[in-house]
Amino acid sequence: MTLVGAGHAHLHVVRQAARLRAAGLTVTLIAPELFHYSGLASGVLSGALALDEAQIDVGALAAAFGVRHLAQSVVAVDRAARFLTLADGATETYDRLSLNIGSVTADPHGLIGGPGVWPVKPLSQLLTLRARIEAQAAAGAAAPRIVVAGGGHSALELAASLCGLVERCDGRPRVTVFAPSHGAGLPPAAWSRLSAALAERGTVFRSGLVVARTVDSVRLADGALEPCDILVLAAGLSAPPLIGQLGLPLDGQGRLRVSPTLQAIGDPAIFAVGDCAVIEGYARPGAGVFGVRAAPVLLNNLAAQGHDRPPRPYHPQARWLAIMDLGDGRGLAVRGRLWLLGRAALGLKRYLDLGFIRRMRAPPASRPQSIFR
Ligand SMILES: Cc1cc2nc3c(=O)[nH]c(=O)nc-3n(C[C@H](O)[C@H](O)[C@H](O)COP(=O)(O)OP(=O)(O)OC[C@H]3O[C@@H](n4cnc5c(N)ncnc54)[C@H](O)[C@@H]3O)c2cc1C
Known part of the structure; x- marks a missing residue:
C-alpha cells in the first residue's frame, strides 16, 4: 500500500499503520x-x-x-x-495507491513567478513572506x-493576518483586497462586522480581477493599475497537476472524481481524499475538515483491501465549522447561518488546531532528543 502525500487523512493512516x-x-x-x-x-x-x-x-x-x-x-x-516516478528520478512500484496531496494555487492569469507574487500554496511560502515583511520593518521601511x-x-x-503582522511590526497596514464580488458567502451581518473590522485596520475592499503584475503595481481586467509591493494570490485552489496526469475522470477544478468509498472512478486500485479529490454526489469546497473526517473511512477501506472485505462509504457533512483567525486576537467562527466574531472564536480555533497538531505529531518519546539536553 503506497500513500502519497502526508495530508490530513494520511497522517491519521500513518498513526494507525499497525491496522x-x-x-x-x-x-x-x-x-x-x-x-x-x-x-x-x-x-x-x-x-x-x-x-x-x-x-x-x-519522517519522525x-x-x-x-x-x-x-x-x-x-x-x-x-x-x-x-509505478511512480519521484522528483529525484527514482521509481517505486505500487499495488494500491492512496493520494492525499492537497491542492495548488489557481493561477489562470499566469501571475506566479512574477516580482513580489506570493501564492497561498504551498503554505511554506507564507513563512518566507512573514520573514520578508519583518526584515523590511526592522530595516525601517514603510509598511x-x-x-x-x-x-x-x-x-x-x-x-487579516497580514494586517496583524504589520501591526506587530508597529506599522499601519495598507492592504487592498480585489475580487469580482465580496462577502465570501458569509451571513450578511457577519460580513458587515468583518469588513468594518478590517477597514478600521487599513484594509480596502475593491471590485476587480487582478490579471497582470508589473514591478510596482497590479493591472486589473479593466486596465486600471493599483500600486502594489506584495501580491498575495488567493483566488482559488485547484488540484495538483499530478492528478490530471492519471487519465481518470476529473471535475472542473481538476479534482479526481472518487466514489463514496474514496476509490477513483475508473480505477479502484487508486484511493484519493482531501482537496485533490471530489466525491461523486458530494461536491464540497477544499477544507481540512473533510480530510480529517474521511480518515477513519479511508483507513478502514485500505485495510479492507488486505482482508478482501467490501469498503464502506463516506458521506461528507453538509455543514461544517469554519473559523478565521483575524490576526489581532479575534476570530470569526461560521457554521451555516450562525456566526461569532471575537476572542472566544479564536480561542476555540486554537484549541481545535493545536489539539490536532499535538495528536498528529510523533509521540515525544520517539522524537530525536538533543544530546545537549
Ligand atoms: C491560508 C489558508 C488557510 C486555510 N485555513 C484552513 C482552516 O483553518 N481550516 C480548514 O479546514 N481549511 C483551511 N484551509 C484549506 C486547507 O488548506 C485545505 O483544504 C487542506 O489543507 C487540504 O488538506 P489535504 O489533506 O487535502 O492536503 P494538505 O493538507 O494540503 O496536504 C497535502 C500534502 O501532500 C504533499 N504533497 C503534495 N504533492 C505531493 C506529491 N506530488 N507527492 C508527495 N506529496 C505531495 C504536500 O506537501 C502536503 O504536505 C486553508 C487554506 C489556506 C490557503
Missing part, C-alpha cells in the same frame, strides 16, 4: 519531510505563533509508527505498469502596499 500491517499490507509513505498545517498557517503568518508551531515532522511520525518513508514528491504515475487577489475565506484570513 494495515495486521491486514497483511506493507505501507510506504512518499511525502516531503514537513507537513504545514493550514489551520495554523495564518496564525504563523500574523506573527501570533512561532514559525514551527504549524509544522509536523513527517512515520518512523514512530513503523512506516517506510521516502522524503520525496511523486511527479508521475504510470497506472498501466503501476508594504499589499494586494490580496481573491474574495474567499482564505483571502480574507490572509488579509
Whole structure:
C-alpha cells in the first residue's frame, strides 16, 4: 500500500499503520519531510505563533509508527505498469495507491513567478513572506502596499493576518483586497462586522480581477493599475497537476472524481481524499475538515483491501465549522447561518488546531532528543 502525500487523512493512516500491517499490507509513505498545517498557517503568518508551531515532522511520525518513508514528491504515475516516478528520478512500484496531496494555487492569469507574487500554496511560502515583511520593518521601511487577489475565506484570513503582522511590526497596514464580488458567502451581518473590522485596520475592499503584475503595481481586467509591493494570490485552489496526469475522470477544478468509498472512478486500485479529490454526489469546497473526517473511512477501506472485505462509504457533512483567525486576537467562527466574531472564536480555533497538531505529531518519546539536553 503506497500513500502519497502526508495530508490530513494520511497522517491519521500513518498513526494507525499497525491496522494495515495486521491486514497483511506493507505501507510506504512518499511525502516531503514537513507537513504545514493550514489551520495554523495564518496564525504563523500574523506573527501570533512561532514559525514551527504549524509544522509536523513527517519522517519522525512515520518512523514512530513503523512506516517506510521516502522524503520525496511523486511527479508521475504510470497506472498501466503501476509505478511512480519521484522528483529525484527514482521509481517505486505500487499495488494500491492512496493520494492525499492537497491542492495548488489557481493561477489562470499566469501571475506566479512574477516580482513580489506570493501564492497561498504551498503554505511554506507564507513563512518566507512573514520573514520578508519583518526584515523590511526592522530595516525601517514603510509598511508594504499589499494586494490580496481573491474574495474567499482564505483571502480574507490572509488579509487579516497580514494586517496583524504589520501591526506587530508597529506599522499601519495598507492592504487592498480585489475580487469580482465580496462577502465570501458569509451571513450578511457577519460580513458587515468583518469588513468594518478590517477597514478600521487599513484594509480596502475593491471590485476587480487582478490579471497582470508589473514591478510596482497590479493591472486589473479593466486596465486600471493599483500600486502594489506584495501580491498575495488567493483566488482559488485547484488540484495538483499530478492528478490530471492519471487519465481518470476529473471535475472542473481538476479534482479526481472518487466514489463514496474514496476509490477513483475508473480505477479502484487508486484511493484519493482531501482537496485533490471530489466525491461523486458530494461536491464540497477544499477544507481540512473533510480530510480529517474521511480518515477513519479511508483507513478502514485500505485495510479492507488486505482482508478482501467490501469498503464502506463516506458521506461528507453538509455543514461544517469554519473559523478565521483575524490576526489581532479575534476570530470569526461560521457554521451555516450562525456566526461569532471575537476572542472566544479564536480561542476555540486554537484549541481545535493545536489539539490536532499535538495528536498528529510523533509521540515525544520517539522524537530525536538533543544530546545537549
Ligand atoms: C491560508 C489558508 C488557510 C486555510 N485555513 C484552513 C482552516 O483553518 N481550516 C480548514 O479546514 N481549511 C483551511 N484551509 C484549506 C486547507 O488548506 C485545505 O483544504 C487542506 O489543507 C487540504 O488538506 P489535504 O489533506 O487535502 O492536503 P494538505 O493538507 O494540503 O496536504 C497535502 C500534502 O501532500 C504533499 N504533497 C503534495 N504533492 C505531493 C506529491 N506530488 N507527492 C508527495 N506529496 C505531495 C504536500 O506537501 C502536503 O504536505 C486553508 C487554506 C489556506 C490557503
